[in-house]
Amino acid sequence: MNIMSQEKLEEAVSGGMTAKPNEVIKMQGRKVGVFYGDKQALFDVDLDVRQNQVTALIGPSGCGKSTFLRCLNRMNDTIDSARVTGKITLDGEDVYDPKIDVVELRARVGMVFQKPNPFPKSIYENVAYGPKIHGLAKNKAELDQIVESSLKKAALWNEAKDRLNEPGTGLSGGQQQRLCIARAIAVSPEVILMDEPCSALDPIATAKVEELIDELKQNYTIVIVTHSMQQAARVSQRTAMFHLGYLVEEGATDKMFTNPDDKRTQDYITGRFG
Amino acid sequence: MTDAAIGSLPIASAPPRRDIGLRRRYAAERRFRWYGLAAISVGLIFLVVMLASIIGKGYTSFLQTSILLPITFDAQVIDPQDRRDTDPSVLVKANYPQLARDALAQKLGIALDDKPQIAALRGFVSDGVRTQLRDMVVADPSLIGTTRDVWVLAGANLDSAFKGQIDLEVAEGNRKVSDRQIGWMDQLRAEGAMAGKFNTGLFTYGASSRPETSGMGVAIIGSLYMMAIVLLLALPIGVAASIYLEEFAKKTRLTDIIEVNINNLAAVPSIVFGLLGLAVFINFLGLPRSAALVGGLVLTLMTLPTIIIATRAALAAVPPSIRSAALGLGASKTQTVFQHVLPLATPGILTGTIIGLARALGETAPLLLIGMVAFVADYPKTPLDPATALPVQIYMWANEAERAFVERMSGAIIILLVFLMAMNITAIVLRRRFERRW
Numbered sequence: 270m271n272i273m274s275q276e277k278l279e280e281a282v283s284g285g286m287t288a289k290p291n292e293v294i295k296m297q298g299r300k301v302g303v304f305y306g307d308k309q310a311l312f313d314v315d316l317d318v319r320q321n322q323v324t325a326l327i328g329p330s331g332c333g334k335s336t337f338l339r340c341l342n343r344m345n346d347t348i349d350s351a352r353v354t355g356k357i358t359l360d361g362e363d364v365y366d367p368k369i370d371v372v373e374l375r376a377r378v379g380m381v382f383q384k385p386n387p388f389p390k391s392i393y394e395n396v397a398y399g400p401k402i403h404g405l406a407k408n409k410a411e412l413d414q415i416v417e418s419s420l421k422k423a424a425l426w427n428e429a430k431d432r433l434n435e436p437g438t439g440l441s442g443g444q445q446q447r448l449c450i451a452r453a454i455a456v457s458p459e460v461i462l463m464d465e466p467c468s469a470l471d472p473i474a475t476a477k478v479e480e481l482i483d484e485l486k487q488n489y490t491i492v493i494v495t496h497s498m499q500q501a502a503r504v505s506q507r508t509a510m511f512h513l514g515y516l517v518e519e520g521a522t523d524k525m526f527t528n529p530d531d532k533r534t535q536d537y538i539t540g541r542f543g
Numbered sequence: 544m545t546d547a548a549i550g551s552l553p554i555a556s557a558p559p560r561r562d563i564g565l566r567r568r569y570a571a572e573r574r575f576r577w578y579g580l581a582a583i584s585v586g587l588i589f590l591v592v593m594l595a596s597i598i599g600k601g602y603t604s605f606l607q608t609s610i611l612l613p614i615t616f617d618a619q620v621i622d623p624q625d626r627r628d629t630d631p632s633v634l635v636k637a638n639y640p641q642l643a644r645d646a647l648a649q650k651l652g653i654a655l656d657d658k659p660q661i662a663a664l665r666g667f668v669s670d671g672v673r674t675q676l677r678d679m680v681v682a683d684p685s686l687i688g689t690t691r692d693v694w695v696l697a698g699a700n701l702d703s704a705f706k707g708q709i710d711l712e713v714a715e716g717n718r719k720v721s722d723r724q725i726g727w728m729d730q731l732r733a734e735g736a737m738a739g740k741f742n743t744g745l746f747t748y749g750a751s752s753r754p755e756t757s758g759m760g761v762a763i764i765g766s767l768y769m770m771a772i773v774l775l776l777a778l779p780i781g782v783a784a785s786i787y788l789e790e791f792a793k794k795t796r797l798t799d800i801i802e803v804n805i806n807n808l809a810a811v812p813s814i815v816f817g818l819l820g821l822a823v824f825i826n827f828l829g830l831p832r833s834a835a836l837v838g839g840l841v842l843t844l845m846t847l848p849t850i851i852i853a854t855r856a857a858l859a860a861v862p863p864s865i866r867s868a869a870l871g872l873g874a875s876k877t878q879t880v881f882q883h884v885l886p887l888a889t890p891g892i893l894t895g896t897i898i899g900l901a902r903a904l905g906e907t908a909p910l911l912l913i914g915m916v917a918f919v920a921d922y923p924k925t926p927l928d929p930a931t932a933l934p935v936q937i938y939m940w941a942n943e944a945e946r947a948f949v950e951r952m953s954g955a956i957i958i959l960l961v962f963l964m965a966m967n968i969t970a971i972v973l974r975r976r977f978e979r980r981w
Contacts, residue, residue, distance in 0.1 A: 347870060349793050376873035386864035388883060398882075399872040449868070456872060 300355035325505035332511040342378035379458035385445035387437035399456035423451035443474020601953025606739035639676040669696035671756035699947040754947030765930030772839025781850030809848035817909025832914040833929035842903040853895020857888035890977040897970035907934040
């Protein structure tokens, strides 16, 4: 752990916040703004993502939560007109620093998308692709090992072990999403970003993915965008509420859902708008 | 709930019917179906008429009338001074048609000193017999002095007459074959010594002034050279340009202008490309006239826009989620494009390329301008040698007056159509095989 996050930790503890002593900040956004062309989609967002916790981003559609998420691994770079201002750090290092390579950043900050998007290749190839391009396995045996452990961590091994050579697109929606999670895990990221990972799944598949998220937080830091209040309440430790491109409120999930400070948060989680 | 309860509830009464125009809507649909059927029928009728006319006129060109002659390789005719051991050129220069004429006269029972009858034999056997017999003797001089049964080509007019294409009702003086020749023809036919053989010459011979010895060999080779050049140049250049424009280039005013111009290029008449090729490749770069290389380059220019447009459409059809997935894993832009997007776009690219090639194969106008409409009798050994192309061959035969050339033209059209259909079927098969769903 580097010095900066140690400082943050002490600051957090001395600040008398509810943070447990082992809480450290993994990623940090300061005055983050995003422009699509001339239109500003995100305004001055200050948000901390704590290590080994699940941070949920909630808010009505078009409020900027996905936009913020996509800043964390610079996926907004792929949109020509997008421009990001402010500062985002990973372990204290600015991710928009020219010295930071975006390929390396994305290997450290993985992503799972709204719609399951497995490659139209075999299940094995889907999981093995990341380790292959990053040279994480020296030989076939090691690669097999990575594929197996990733599928196990994503709770897909039992269903997939006999059909590793079948196309990933032949799985059910929930299985495909867990395959995408396995694929993200396979490159051993530190942070996993999830953009509404359950919105295309049925309730049973959703329950499985949520259970998985809960287990994954032992080893990974997770940021999840969700439209479901219940899901945010179930899986996250911290919740951040966005509205019209501003961060309205951020805090421990328990507090946010029982006693929010802001009226808008209150209205949103009780279903009065959004 | 009990049965009594179910039966006890009143049944809702239907509200009065509203006129929601059902009759009118169904009538409109029926009318539209009729329009559609009529449009398809018109298209099909034209296709059937076209194919029937081409095949009806052309199928006979695949048969060539030949005559079985017992040819005596008479040393007196071939080598009267017996010099062949010292001067091999004697065998090349010998009067082979005389051998065939003598054999024919003998077969028909005509005395060799019967001048008028012998004169009437003119044109009965193709003059192509000269090269045919010469090649046999040069390959095996021991034939001299022996007698062999040889199938020789009939003359073009006899060929037409044999196939029933010459109207015998016309007065003898106004037609190309005399009654005497017809009589001999019937005599040979009855003996089984005159018959239609499969016309391999149509595929192998080069240009000739005699229809029976002219074929599409040179044109086929020329077209193959050009297709290879187009494929080798247009596919990599087109795909590279499309990938850059579609995946790497920022969308700016400049890329918009480029895009509009590529679409414009695809619509430029092909003859303009021919003039461009003439000016740039022949006059400026000094490449040889009539060469398949120049033809291939011109067709490459013409095919490029088609391939670029098809490739860009195929790339754009790959769902963005695949790109996000790869980029999100930390694949570089190049890895994303070459390992994920391009493989998924391949069926579309192949289809576009083959359709572009098929269009180039049938292109005539630009080739006329760069001198590929030429009388080329020898096979082009390299793409730098003079050659013709399939559609140009059709054009050249269409300009000939003789009936036998018209027949060959129809045969050439059939062959060209078979090539085009084979390419289009390949495109469909490839697309079916590689098509993936996501």
